[in-house]
Amino acid sequence: MDRNEERALIERAIAGERTAAGDLIRAHQRSVYAYILRMSGRPDVAEDIVQEAFVRVLGNLHRFDFRFRFSTWLFTIARRLYMNAMAKNRPAYDTDFVGSMGNSGGPAEQPIYSDERQSVQHDAIQSALMSLSEEQREIIVLFHQLDWPISLIASHLDMPEGTIKSHLHRGRKRLRVLFKDQSTLAQKLEGVAR
Amino acid sequence: MSRSRRDHPDMRDDAPGRIPESLIDAAMDGELDPAIQKEIGNALQYDPARRQEFHDTRDAINALRMPIESPDLSDQVLERAHRHRRFIPRKLRQQVRAGRVGMAALLLVTLLGVATLQRMYPRLTTIASQPTPVANIESAIETDGRQLAQTVTGDIQSLRDCMPDPVRGMLAGSLSRPGNTSYNTDVRIVTTSLSATAPQSMPHAYPHTSYALVTLAQQHQNDHDRRSAQQRTGGPSNIVLMSWTTSSSNRSSPPDPIDDAIELP
Structure with missing residues (x-):
């Protein structure tokens, strides 16, 4: 969605058009959900925070400054909500979210991933991400998953670009090692299960 | 920001055989143009350790970029x-x-x-705590006026009481004396009339003596007492004659008005 299209959608939502508000939510919910899910490792936490973020955004939509990107505003609100939630009650890493390895104890009610092979990969990368520091995890998710440029990440996190790069390089190196270990472990467990 | 491969500080001719990690990072950050990245890809063929690291990193990033199924939250959010x-x-x-x-x-x-x-x-x-009608205000003014008049009258009476009146003082002293059963504290003074000489009806008079006719009235508890008193005395009040010596030589002994009093019917 380009900026003009997004602006028109926002203006319609401000005017009270419910369908426009729904389209706006559907256009951005996947990315912000993925962002919070990667950060928290908990689908329930991600869902709650994304809902609350959209409710707040819609409640203050008339205050939105069209000079900025809507996604940046939405992510800032979602991030603040996530940080507040973490400060109040740090959510434990959802083992069920990772526990689909070995085909036991997986998320039976709401499968997050459609394919079992992909699920193993997802679980491995999520487990590796959760082993990183908060800054490294957030920067890697924003840069590699959501394709945010370094400058935008620096603005979003209020850090110098050099610090962002430093976190990115160190985090990526560590992620590589952790992901390889997790993948190897998952393959071994899969072999044992078969 | 794109750079030439030879301009990069880690791609010097005298660098060791391995590809610098910072160069791989720069490529992954998208800071190098596609031509340079292709050159790095070719160079990785001759650096198996770095190539393995590169592939592991790429696998991790690819796993990270796999799509995540997101629930549709639009209805819940709008609700x-x-x-x-x-x-x-x-x-x-x-x-x-x-x-x-x-x-x-x-x-x-x-x-x-x-x-x-x-x-x-x-x-x-x-x-106000309650509304005040105009009639209440009128009656309140009237009541205030009466109270004010009573207060003024009382003040005047107090002033009069404070004034020197030998008859009233002496009478009060004798009335409070024990044994004077003919008068009690219910007696009130109605009138006094001072005189330097004795009345005509007085059989004898004394020199240096002042006289006063005092009309006294008794206060009764009820109508029966009043009627019986009137039958006994013949009227509602008694008139007594009081006398006292005015000479300087006898001032040391105050006169006894009751002793010299003549009770007139």
Whole structure:
């Protein structure tokens, strides 16, 4: 969605058009959900925070400054909500979210991933991400998953670009090692299960 | 920002055989142009350790970029927004805002008006506990006037009582004396008339003596007592003659008016 299209959608939502508000939510919910899910490792936490973020955004939509990107505003609100939630009650890493390895104890009610092979990969990368520091995890998710440029990440996190790069390089190196270990472990467990 | 491969500090001719990690990072950060990245890809063929690291990193990033199934939250969000009344159409929001501003302005004007009235007419804005009709005000004024008159009368009487009256003083002293059973404290003085000489009806008079006719009246507890007293004395009051010596030589012994009194019917 380009900026003009997004602006028109926002203006319609401000005017009270419910369908426009729904389209706006559907256009951005996947990315912000993925962002919070990667950060928290908990689908329930991600869902709650994304809902609350959209409710707040819609409640203050008339205050939105069209000079900025809507996604940046939405992510800032979602991030603040996530940080507040973490400060109040740090959510434990959802083992069920990772526990689909070995085909036991997986998320039976709401499968997050459609394919079992992909699920193993997802679980491995999520487990590796959760082993990183908060800054490294957030920067890697924003840069590699959501394709945010370094400058935008620096603005979003209020850090110098050099610090962002430093976190990115160190985090990526560590992620590589952790992901390889997790993948190897998952393959071994899969072999044992078969 | 693109750089030439030879301009990069880690791609010097005298660098060791391995590809610098920082160069791989720069490529992954997208800071190198596609031609340079292709050259790095070719160079990785001759650096198996770095190639393995590169592939592991790429696998991790690819796993990270795999799509995540996200639940559709739009209906829940819209429902919550509607329930919390946060998602209000612009026109309605403007009306609500105008209403709030109007209410605030009205309240402010009211307060300013009350403050102005309070300053100009302080009694007008005094809130009474109960409403006071005009008739009550008239009767209150009349009552106040009576109370004021009684107070003034009482004050005058107090002043009179304070004035020197030898008859009243002596009489009060004799009445309070034990044994004088003919008069008691219920007796009140009605009139006094001072005289330097004895009345005509007095059989003898003394020099240097003053006389006074005092009309006394008894206060009775009830009508029966009053009637019996009137039958006994023949009237509602008694007149007594009081005398006392006025010479300087006898001042040391005050006169006894009761002893010299002549009771007249």
